[in-house]
Amino acid sequence: MKTGATIVIADDEIDLLGALKQSLVDEGYRVLAAANGSEALNLVYKHNPQLLILDIHMPGLTGHEVCRRLRREPRFAPIPIIFLTVDSRIEERVTGLDGGGDDYVVKPFDLREFKARVRALLRRSGAESPVREETDLKVGALELDAKRRTVHHDGRAIKLTPIEYSLLRHMMARAGEVVSVEQLIEAGWGHDRSAGSANLIRWHISNLRRKLELDPLHPRILCTQSHFGYVLCSESHATTP
Template sequence: MAARILVAEDEEPLMLLLRYNLEAEGYVVDGAARGDEAELKMREVVPDLLLLDWMLPGLSGIELCRRLRQRRETERLPVIMLTARGEETDRVRGLATGADDYIVKPFSVPELLARVRALLRRLKPAEIADLLRQGDVELDRVQHRVRRGGRDLHLGPTEFRLLEFLMRSPGRVFSREQLLDGVWGRDTYIDERTVDVHVGRLRKAVHHDGLPDPIRTIRGTGYSFDETYR
């Protein structure tokens, strides 16, 4: 599953340029033209990386970064700050506020893409690892194969994506809406009850031979992959 990147940038030509190049690299890209809009989107779905313009209407990038570092859900979110401010004091301020990297406009797109890859590799290795392991469940992204206790599990494409999404954030509870966005995509208009159907199929596949069920249901909230199930 491709990493999700939120681009918070109010210059439309630059937004289009970034979206085009990031999507060409295989990332799932969402955009926000205002700081408060970006904050709202991240309260609904936390991306894997944030490209954040320093100067945004509604809420400045520097203030948004500060707020993100105060929330448990986003305290470790990789953030690359984009800005026309090139002075050393500005760079220090941006990094001190919590940005992981800092790129001055105008910048080289290949350089930005290289920094995105490097940051995801360093801070979120699960986003690029070929193999995910949680407990006795092993998911191979390259071979599209899932094993549990040495036995192959037969999952449909949707159940595979759903398991991968949950295993990337073990212990975190996702609402049905968040799972729809993360597994099916924002542009897919299907009933939230579809999530329950596919979770049921996934649970049936991984919960066999008396093994504990790693898929946890939180009544009225959603689902999670329980890393403490053993």
């Protein structure tokens, strides 16, 4: 698909960086490569890409630090971020997702899976999707503005990543209903289901709870239905404002 979406990718392994850049260029993307975190930040500030791919363990600014800096800036906070890491420990993945990452890929990886995750995040952020009308939603104190892709809770703006927005929208449209993990994977990653997983859903739900719940350990909005999935709990079902 020749989308022309701009992607910034940063990795201090030059051979891998070149191979990943070429694989994405072959898919029709405009790819800007950086060998470290500082270069990646400069490219983001200059080109405002639709996707950022960051190796975590780079000299100088790490991928985590680049992500944290961008998430603090309203203009760049919505950019979806994929982390690359050689560390398969769950703690590493949790740190990345908690720090604002949308997805992670553990090295070594299959290029087909890598490109599927890229397509999924670009589609979720709207960079690979045709313009379509979506309906605003209101569930209790939660309000979703489809045109602006914003969410407010009790009048307070909630900063969400593209995946978090897609998952929350899917649940708001089905407030009071049990939504399975498989349904959430499809909502978050579409037809590229291999890019999603139950673990990713669990961490994104955890992040949403921290942003929405007064007590994330005892959720009253995003509730777990044991063995079945999740429920957006509210006194009222989804309505259009």
